[in-house]
Amino acid sequence: MSAAAETATLPKGVLEVVGPEGVPLRFETASVAERFVAYLFDLFLVALTGIILYIGGVLATAVSGLGEPLALVIALAWLVWKFYYIGFEMWWQGATPGKRLLGLKVVSADGSGLTLDGIVARNLMRDLEVFLPLTILLAPQQVLGDAPWWLALPAGGWILVMLGLPFFSREHTRAGDLVGGTRVVRVPKTALRRDEAVRHSLPPDAPVVDAWTFSRQQLSFYGEHELETLAALLRDAQGGKARPEDLQVVAHTIARKIGFRGSAPNEDPRRFLRAFYEQQRAHLERQLLFGKRKASKLDQ
Amino acid sequence: MKGARKELRSVSFRREREAQWQELDALVERALKKGLGTLSEGELRRLPVLYRAALSSLSVARRTAMDRALVDYLESLAARAFLAVYGSRKSTRGAVRRALFEEFPRRVRALAGEVALSTAMVALGAVVAWALMQVDVGWYDAFVAPQLAGGRDPHASTEMLRGALYGEGGQMDSGMLSVFASSLFVHNAGIGMMCFALGFAVGIPTLILLFTNGLMLGAFLSLYADRGLLYELCGWLLPHGIPEIGAVILCGAAGLHMGRSMLVPGRRTVPEAIGDAGRRASMVVLGSVVLFAIAGLIEGLFRQLVTDDTLRYAFAAFNAIWFFGWLLLAGRERTTVERPVPLPEGSKA
Numbered sequence: 086m087s088a089a090a091e092t093a094t095l096p097k098g099v100l101e102v103v104g105p106e107g108v109p110l111r112f113e114t115a116s117v118a119e120r121f122v123a124y125l126f127d128l129f130l131v132a133l134t135g136i137i138l139y140i141g142g143v144l145a146t147a148v149s150g151l152g153e154p155l156a157l158v159i160a161l162a163w164l165v166w167k168f169y170y171i172g173f174e175m176w177w178q179g180a181t182p183g184k185r186l187l188g189l190k191v192v193s194a195d196g197s198g199l200t201l202d203g204i205v206a207r208n209l210m211r212d213l214e215v216f217l218p219l220t221i222l223l224a225p226q227q228v229l230g231d232a233p234w235w236l237a238l239p240a241g242g243w244i245l246v247m248l249g250l251p252f253f254s255r256e257h258t259r260a261g262d263l264v265g266g267t268r269v270v271r272v273p274k275t276a277l278r279r280d281e282a283v284r285h286s287l288p289p290d291a292p293v294v295d296a297w298t299f300s301r302q303q304l305s306f307y308g309e310h311e312l313e314t315l316a317a318l319l320r321d322a323q324g325g326k327a328r329p330e331d332l333q334v335v336a337h338t339i340a341r342k343i344g345f346r347g348s349a350p351n352e353d354p355r356r357f358l359r360a361f362y363e364q365q366r367a368h369l370e371r372q373l374l375f376g377k378r379k380a381s382k383l384d385q
Numbered sequence: 386m387k388g389a390r391k392e393l394r395s396v397s398f399r400r401e402r403e404a405q406w407q408e409l410d411a412l413v414e415r416a417l418k419k420g421l422g423t424l425s426e427g428e429l430r431r432l433p434v435l436y437r438a439a440l441s442s443l444s445v446a447r448r449t450a451m452d453r454a455l456v457d458y459l460e461s462l463a464a465r466a467f468l469a470v471y472g473s474r475k476s477t478r479g480a481v482r483r484a485l486f487e488e489f490p491r492r493v494r495a496l497a498g499e500v501a502l503s504t505a506m507v508a509l510g511a512v513v514a515w516a517l518m519q520v521d522v523g524w525y526d527a528f529v530a531p532q533l534a535g536g537r538d539p540h541a542s543t544e545m546l547r548g549a550l551y552g553e554g555g556q557m558d559s560g561m562l563s564v565f566a567s568s569l570f571v572h573n574a575g576i577g578m579m580c581f582a583l584g585f586a587v588g589i590p591t592l593i594l595l596f597t598n599g600l601m602l603g604a605f606l607s608l609y610a611d612r613g614l615l616y617e618l619c620g621w622l623l624p625h626g627i628p629e630i631g632a633v634i635l636c637g638a639a640g641l642h643m644g645r646s647m648l649v650p651g652r653r654t655v656p657e658a659i660g661d662a663g664r665r666a667s668m669v670v671l672g673s674v675v676l677f678a679i680a681g682l683i684e685g686l687f688r689q690l691v692t693d694d695t696l697r698y699a700f701a702a703f704n705a706i707w708f709f710g711w712l713l714l715a716g717r718e719r720t721t722v723e724r725p726v727p728l729p730e731g732s733k734a
Binding site for chain 2: 258369373
């Protein structure tokens with residue numbers, strides 16, 4: 086399948102999700118560091134809630150002399166600890182407070198909606214991933230008990246594999262993500278930038294008149310990459326961030342490469358560059374309609 | 386040559402659709418920041434429509450537009466909208482009821498093979514412990530941790546063992562009982578969850594955990610049987626044991642299901658197989674947590690308050706009925722009887 090072939094070429098840290106509509110969408114997966122910070126924040130909130138609950142429970146027990154408040158608190162604190170992540174990821178669309186703080190979200194890897202069973206599965210693995218290694222490190226007796234010492238070797242090896250998983254997997258997948266069929270991604274945010282091919286000073290319906298026209302020959306020198314670089318330069322010029330000398334140098338270079346004759350690059354480099362950009366883009370888009378894509382000038 | 390020409394295709398493309406994109410952007414921004422709940426009825430209906438429009442814009446732009454700013458924006462807008470539209474849905478009414486009374490029993494039945502293996506593992510542990518105890522009572526200490534035994538070991542007198550079943554020797558008040566009940570729930574449910582999670586190591590630790598739980602059970606049964614207290618012990622054990630041991634077995638089966646998917650992924654890749662199995666099994670664990678809570682209540686309250694053997698057995702029978710009824714009968718599709726369609730007059734069969 087072509088989708089599988091494309092996935093194989095994705096760079097590390099990029100997740101491609103194909104939703105029910107069949108359009109592949111790309112996400113950046115969250116880094117291990119981001120997820121760790123989010124986890125610490127959530128852990129802090131859980132611990133805080135637990136401490137408050139226990140203080141309340143102990144006080145209520147001391148005042149009333151009954152055992153029931155304490156019993157309630159024991160069960161409640163446990164439920165908060167276990168269901169904090171499940172609850173928030175369910176009701177807050179895949180984000181705990183820690184994840185929201187860092188702009189992260191849980192998505193299902195196969196592009197279907199995030200479901201309760203996936204959320205439960207990924208969070209049931211949490212203790213195994215965090216507290217079991219910690220216990221083994223700090224108090225191995227508690228876990229291994231009287232088991233023969235060599236049993237620690239496969240157990241330790243397995244735990245190392247599990248802990249290493251997020252670091253080495255392409256999508257920073259932890260064991261819980263595998264089990265739940267989920268991934269954690271960054272919420273993308275890109276503002277819509279100005280289109281440099283639009284003549285913003287003219288009304289939208291005005292006919293477009295080119296100051297200079299470039300020949301097919303001249304337009305077939307550069308590709309997409311150069312076009313995008315030029316767009317960035319024009320955007321900078323618009324924002325007053327590009328120096329006039331730079332514009333002049335670029336205009337000269339382009340004129341020389343494509344064999345443009347005339348004084349335009351010297352007199353008004355910016356207008357010249359804009360005109361070139363517009364027509365170059367029109368040319369490349371026309372070529373694209375015929376299925377021809379030119380990535381850069383090196384692309385024949 | 387100077388002359389008027391038509392506007393760039395991608396420019397008009399953007400101009401015609403930009404307002405729609407901005408509208409979607411604003412909706413998604415609110416949905417992600419403040420939740421879908423803050424969207425009005427009309428906006429909720431509009432969201433998927435705008436999302437699909439943005440997707441088609443993206444598909445077109447990827448194929449035809451040479452403006453990176455435009456394509457990048459649409460990529461990010463579509464991805465954000467995906468998160469808002471396909472993030473976990475807000476629960477509909479009856480979600481909990483469906484999860485517990487339809488999903489949970491259905492998944493349990495789908496895991497019949499694993500449940501059988503899990504049960505066999507506990508039973509094997511019990512038989513082994515029983516057999517070894519018949520040879521040498523000293524094995525008891527190897528199977529039951531002293532802090533769990535609480536003095537109920539081979540050195541204890543028969544009177545003391547009997548007394549432990551009826552809450553004699555240190556009668557607890559109801560407050561202490563409730564603390565005891567919730568501690569038991571927390572402890573057992575934690576073990577159940579671990580049973581599932583350990584399935585990630587190809588199910589081997591899950592098997593071991595089930596086996597050692599069986600050992601403990603067998604040692605206990607053997608100890609009491611030696612003193613002629615088997616009937617009394619079962620009366621004490623069964624009321625809470627049915628949901629509790631049942632839940633341990635179910636969590637074990639869930640872990641084994643995950644382990645099996647790693648060994649036999651079928652035509653899927655191993656990660657895909659683990660994901661499928663994990664999601665199926667997780668609902669079994671969720672239901673088991675409810676079972677543990679029920680068992681904790683029975684263990685902490687009922688067992689200490691009711692000391693009559695017959696009543697205990699009656700309650701055990703009652704528990705067995707709802708337990709097996711829930712797992713075996715709940716959530717089954719109602720079978721619809723299909724009536725044969727009568728053939729039209731004059732046609733030949």
